[in-house]
Amino acid sequence: MSQQIEIAPALPIPAFLVGEVQSKLAYVDENIAAARLSAQGEVITLTLRRPVEGPDRQALEAKVQRVVQAMVAGAFKPKVQVLEDYSDRPVPYRGDPNAGLLERGEMFQEAAGIFTLGPLVSRLIAFFEAQFVALADSFGAAPYRFPTLIPARFLERVHYFRAFPHSLTFVTHLREDLDVIDDFAQHAACGEDGLNAPPESFAPIQTLLSPAVCYHLYFSLADRPLPGGSLAATAVGNCFRYESLNLASLERMWNFTMREVIFVGPKDFVLQNRETGRQRMRDFFEQIGLAYHVESANDPFFIGEFKKQAAFQSAFQLKFEIRARLPFKDSTLAVGSYNYHQDFFGRALNITLPDGSPVHTGCIAFGLERMAYAFLAQYGLETAAWPEAVRKAVA
Amino acid sequence: MENVELLENVRALLAEAFSLPKEEIPPDLAFGGVKQWDSMGHMGVMLLLEERFGVPIDAEVIAALTSVPAICEYLSKTGDKA
Structure with a gap:
C-alpha cells in the first residue's frame, strides 16, 4: 500500500x-x-x-x-539570456504524440527510458542527422567513431563522478571463474528486483556506458600538444544518463543518441565556431518551421556541486539550449545545446596549444530522438501536414 | 580601507579559499593562475566574498571578478565592510 x-x-x-x-x-x-x-x-x-x-x-x-x-542556501539566481526566440512560430499540431507513436508501433518501450523506434521516426531521425552532418561538414569537421563504453578512469580524470554521480550507468561482467559462470548459467533469472545473481559474481567496475560523445575525443588528445593547433570534429554516439523517476517517453531517455560537432583549440576559435554554428542552425530551424527558443542553461549537476557549478555556467554563459516547444503540454524540451567548456578539458587532460597553454573546447550537440519527438509534437504523425522539406526527405 | 590593506585582505581570502599560503597569491593573480582557481574554486571565492565583505554577488559580478585587481576594484567601489 x-x-x-x-x-x-x-x-x-x-x-x-x-x-x-x-x-x-x-x-x-x-x-x-x-x-x-x-x-x-x-x-x-x-x-x-x-x-x-x-x-x-x-x-x-x-x-x-x-x-x-x-x-x-546561498544559491545565486541565474541570469537567463535569450539569444533567439521563435517560440511563437505557428505550428499545425497541438496533440500529444505519444499515443499515436505507440499505436502505430513507432515507439516501443523495452524498459523505463529504453525505446525501440519504428520506420517513420527512424527516417525522421535520419533526416535530422543528415542536416547535423551537413553542419559539421560546413566546418570541415573530421569524422570520428567513438565506443559506447568509457573507462572509469577517464571519467574520474574530468571529475565526472563528483558532478553527475546520480546519472552514471555502470558496466560489469561475470568474474573469470568457472564456478561463478556455471552457477550463473544454471540459476540466473529475472525477478521483480532484476537479475538474481549474487553481486560477488561480478567483476569490479572498470567501465561505464558513455554519458557524452565529445569526452572520447578529448581523451584521445590527452597529454600531448594538439596537432595543428585547432581541430573540428564530429561524431554520433549512444549516450546513457540514468534519470530515475524523471525518465519519460522520448523526452528523457536513459539510452539516447547524440550528434556532436566538437571544437578544440584557442578560445576565439571555439567561441567563434559555436556562434557560427548557432546562426547556421537558426536558418535550418526556420526552413523546417520549428517553434523554439535558445536560452542560457546549466547542466544537471548533482546536489553537492549544483549551486556553484550552475552559477558558474550561467555567469560565464557557457551553455545555451535549443528549447523546442511542446504545444500539447505547454512546455519546452531541450533538443540541442551550444556549449563552451573554457579550458577545463585542456587543463584536466593536459592538452596544449603550440604556446603551451591549455586548449579550449566546445561542442554543438543534438539529441536525435528529442529532435524527432519535438518535431512530431509540433507537426503530428501525418506527413501531409509536415513542411515540404521534411516530407520530401522522409518520403 | 586603504588600498594596500584591501589587497592584503583579498590575498588572504583567496589563500583561504584555495588552501594555499598567502605568499602564493600574487597581487595580479587571475582565474586559472593556480590550479585551485577553477570553476569550483571561483565560486568558493564568490561565496567567501559575500560572507566576509557583505557585498552583493550576482551573475555579472561572478563573471567580472576573475582577478585579484578586479576583486579589489569591486570591493573598493561597493564599500567593503571588512
Missing part, C-alpha cells in the same frame, strides 16, 4: 530552483515512487511505495531537507 506525505521545505525554494530541486528528489530514497514540488516551492509531496512512520519517516524527511539545504 502506497502513502502520500507532504513536507514543508526548511528554506523557501525560489521559482528558478523548483524544477531543479524536484528532479533531484527522485534520488533521495528508493521508497519514493513520485515526487512533486508545488509551483511556489512551499510544499513537497512524496508518494511512497510503502508507508513509513516514526524514525524512518524522520530519516526520510531529513534527507529531503538535505537536498533543499544544499541546493537553496
Whole structure:
C-alpha cells in the first residue's frame, strides 16, 4: 500500500530552483515512487511505495531537507539570456504524440527510458542527422567513431563522478571463474528486483556506458600538444544518463543518441565556431518551421556541486539550449545545446596549444530522438501536414 | 580601507579559499593562475566574498571578478565592510 506525505521545505525554494530541486528528489530514497514540488516551492509531496512512520519517516524527511539545504542556501539566481526566440512560430499540431507513436508501433518501450523506434521516426531521425552532418561538414569537421563504453578512469580524470554521480550507468561482467559462470548459467533469472545473481559474481567496475560523445575525443588528445593547433570534429554516439523517476517517453531517455560537432583549440576559435554554428542552425530551424527558443542553461549537476557549478555556467554563459516547444503540454524540451567548456578539458587532460597553454573546447550537440519527438509534437504523425522539406526527405 | 590593506585582505581570502599560503597569491593573480582557481574554486571565492565583505554577488559580478585587481576594484567601489 502506497502513502502520500507532504513536507514543508526548511528554506523557501525560489521559482528558478523548483524544477531543479524536484528532479533531484527522485534520488533521495528508493521508497519514493513520485515526487512533486508545488509551483511556489512551499510544499513537497512524496508518494511512497510503502508507508513509513516514526524514525524512518524522520530519516526520510531529513534527507529531503538535505537536498533543499544544499541546493537553496546561498544559491545565486541565474541570469537567463535569450539569444533567439521563435517560440511563437505557428505550428499545425497541438496533440500529444505519444499515443499515436505507440499505436502505430513507432515507439516501443523495452524498459523505463529504453525505446525501440519504428520506420517513420527512424527516417525522421535520419533526416535530422543528415542536416547535423551537413553542419559539421560546413566546418570541415573530421569524422570520428567513438565506443559506447568509457573507462572509469577517464571519467574520474574530468571529475565526472563528483558532478553527475546520480546519472552514471555502470558496466560489469561475470568474474573469470568457472564456478561463478556455471552457477550463473544454471540459476540466473529475472525477478521483480532484476537479475538474481549474487553481486560477488561480478567483476569490479572498470567501465561505464558513455554519458557524452565529445569526452572520447578529448581523451584521445590527452597529454600531448594538439596537432595543428585547432581541430573540428564530429561524431554520433549512444549516450546513457540514468534519470530515475524523471525518465519519460522520448523526452528523457536513459539510452539516447547524440550528434556532436566538437571544437578544440584557442578560445576565439571555439567561441567563434559555436556562434557560427548557432546562426547556421537558426536558418535550418526556420526552413523546417520549428517553434523554439535558445536560452542560457546549466547542466544537471548533482546536489553537492549544483549551486556553484550552475552559477558558474550561467555567469560565464557557457551553455545555451535549443528549447523546442511542446504545444500539447505547454512546455519546452531541450533538443540541442551550444556549449563552451573554457579550458577545463585542456587543463584536466593536459592538452596544449603550440604556446603551451591549455586548449579550449566546445561542442554543438543534438539529441536525435528529442529532435524527432519535438518535431512530431509540433507537426503530428501525418506527413501531409509536415513542411515540404521534411516530407520530401522522409518520403 | 586603504588600498594596500584591501589587497592584503583579498590575498588572504583567496589563500583561504584555495588552501594555499598567502605568499602564493600574487597581487595580479587571475582565474586559472593556480590550479585551485577553477570553476569550483571561483565560486568558493564568490561565496567567501559575500560572507566576509557583505557585498552583493550576482551573475555579472561572478563573471567580472576573475582577478585579484578586479576583486579589489569591486570591493573598493561597493564599500567593503571588512
